[in-house]
Amino acid sequence: xxxxxxxxxxxxxxxxxxxxxxxxxxxxxxxxxxxxxxxxxxxxxxxxxxxxxxxxxxxxxxxxxxxxxxxxxxxxxxxxxxxxxxxxxxxxxxxxxxxxxxxxxxxxxxxxxxxxxxxxxxxxxxx
Amino acid sequence: xxxxxxxxxxxxxxxxxxxxxxxxxxxxxxxxxxxxxxxxxxxxxxxxxxxxxxxxxxxxxxxxxxxxxxxxxxxxxxxxxxxxxxxxxxxxxxxxxxxxxxxxxxxxxxxxxxxxxxxxxxxxxxxxxxxxxxxxxxxxxxxxxxxxxxxxxxxxxxxxxxxxxxxxxxxxxxxxxxxxxxxxxxxxxxxxxxxxxxxxxxxxxxxxxxxxxxxxxxxxxxxxxxxxxxxxxxxxxxxxxxxxxxxxxxxxxxxxxxxxxxxxxxxxxxxxxxxxxxxxxxxxxxxxxxxxxxxxxxxxxxxxxxxxxxxxxxxxxxxxxxxxxxxxxxxxxxxxxxxxxxxxxx
Numbered sequence: 001x002x003x004x005x006x007x008x009x010x011x012x013x014x015x016x017x018x019x020x021x022x023x024x025x026x027x028x029x030x031x032x033x034x035x036x037x038x039x040x041x042x043x044x045x046x047x048x049x050x051x052x053x054x055x056x057x058x059x060x061x062x063x064x065x066x067x068x069x070x071x072x073x074x075x076x077x078x079x080x081x082x083x084x085x086x087x088x089x090x091x092x093x094x095x096x097x098x099x100x101x102x103x104x105x106x107x108x109x110x111x112x113x114x115x116x117x118x119x120x121x122x123x124x125x126x127x
Numbered sequence: 128x129x130x131x132x133x134x135x136x137x138x139x140x141x142x143x144x145x146x147x148x149x150x151x152x153x154x155x156x157x158x159x160x161x162x163x164x165x166x167x168x169x170x171x172x173x174x175x176x177x178x179x180x181x182x183x184x185x186x187x188x189x190x191x192x193x194x195x196x197x198x199x200x201x202x203x204x205x206x207x208x209x210x211x212x213x214x215x216x217x218x219x220x221x222x223x224x225x226x227x228x229x230x231x232x233x234x235x236x237x238x239x240x241x242x243x244x245x246x247x248x249x250x251x252x253x254x255x256x257x258x259x260x261x262x263x264x265x266x267x268x269x270x271x272x273x274x275x276x277x278x279x280x281x282x283x284x285x286x287x288x289x290x291x292x293x294x295x296x297x298x299x300x301x302x303x304x305x306x307x308x309x310x311x312x313x314x315x316x317x318x319x320x321x322x323x324x325x326x327x328x329x330x331x332x333x334x335x336x337x338x339x340x341x342x343x344x345x346x347x348x349x350x351x352x353x354x355x356x357x358x359x360x361x362x363x364x365x366x367x368x369x370x371x372x373x374x375x376x377x378x379x380x381x382x383x384x385x386x387x388x389x390x391x392x393x394x395x396x397x398x399x400x401x402x403x404x405x406x407x408x409x410x411x412x413x414x415x416x417x418x419x420x421x422x423x424x425x426x427x428x429x430x431x432x433x434x435x436x437x438x439x440x441x442x443x444x445x446x447x448x449x450x451x452x453x454x455x456x457x458x459x460x461x462x463x464x465x466x467x468x469x470x471x472x473x
Binding site: 021059061 | 260263264267423
């Protein structure tokens with residue numbers, strides 16, 4: 001498969017170690033990856049690259065994951081892109097709010113990398 | 128109501144309200160009048176308390192139910208949480224007609240403390256979960272997809288070391304804070320020369336790094352620097368402040384530490400740590416000593432901050448009956464001034 005034919009995953013994570021972890025594993029699985037560390041950059045990068053899937057951390061400085069998620073959904077091209085939300089909180093109310101703004105899946109930290117990769121694959125196929 | 132009973136009720140700090148069978152206010156004690164400032168005699172209870180649960184509980188007691196308690200938040204000048212006890216009573220002067228007596232115990236401070244504890248636990252778990260997520264993920268990756276990838280292993284191990292150091296620092300700081308709070312009530316009594324404390328910190332911070340040591344300019348008037356304090360704790364204060372000043376200011380710029388008798392008062396010694404950093408936006412200054420409050424999370428993480436340094440400084444100064452003042456202007460650096468009780472030099 002050529003580089004450009006591979007599906008693109010946008011990772012929005014402000015913890016550099018976790019971003020690195022996701023990048024390595026996603027690339028090992030054959031996907032292309034772009035990483036950004038803030039909500040504002042996420043929206044810019046989303047418009048620029050139109051990724052096939054977004055992995056979005058909930059707790060971001062300034063613009064939160066929830067706000068980024070709902071902004072992407074409002075964008076007419078972003079209505080159907082799969083969004084997986086990562087969070088360090090595990091409370092049910094947060095989960096509901098995440099689903100409410102249109103996240104497709106919700107993953108609580110610390111997560112299993114293998115499980116996360118499976119969910120990425122599943123969401124990319126469905127889409 | 129008898130005069131003596133009235134004076135007893137007026138002597139209570141708890142607001143007391145008595146309502147008749149039609150839920151009309153028949154008596155308020157002084158504390159009650161101070162709280163429900165718009166209340167007048169013969170008003171309906173619902174004119175001053177809109178809370179439905181409180182009204183229903185009162186109605187039920189007036190209908191013959193036994194004494195009961197409800198927890199409500201009432202919107203006064205400041206919204207206040209109360210535990211309201213509603214008990215039946217008879218009034219002799221009104222042919223033993225059934226009334227209800229309500230007493231309002233202010234439980235706002237209990238609710239606030241509970242909320243703070245809840246927020247704190249949530250914050251700590253978040254702060255620990257971030258490095259833990261990285262560690263768990265790297266272990267899984269090294270055992271699976273990165274098995275045999277020596278370059279990745281080397282890089283991941285370095286990151287794992289930094290993440291575990293971060294967890295260890297966080298735990299150290301949390302323990303430090305908790306120990307401090309436990310002994311906050313007993314102020315230290317030893318005499319400490321602040322000049323010695325600062326000089327020790329400068330030596331330990333600079334280590335063998337002569338360049339770094341030269342950046343810290345200390346100006347102390349000898350003999351005017353004896354304070355009442357705990358040497359180790361004061362060491363922690365100045366280590367934190369000087370380290371922050373170095374980390375948040377441009378490489379090579381000076382960090383100035385001065386100590387002198389506080390202006391307009393010889394009861395305090397003032398130690399100022401001034402940097403030439405970016406300065407702090409005034410909106411952040413009041414919140415800087417809150418636990419886990421960070422102006423720039425990424426920058427704090429990059430310099431190894433736990434988000435607890437200034438909270439520790441604040442609690443040490445509370446223990447010392449001292450204080451911290453922060454002055455800063457964007458683009459012009461910051462000054463952190465520590466005020467400590469001076470030792471009597473008579």
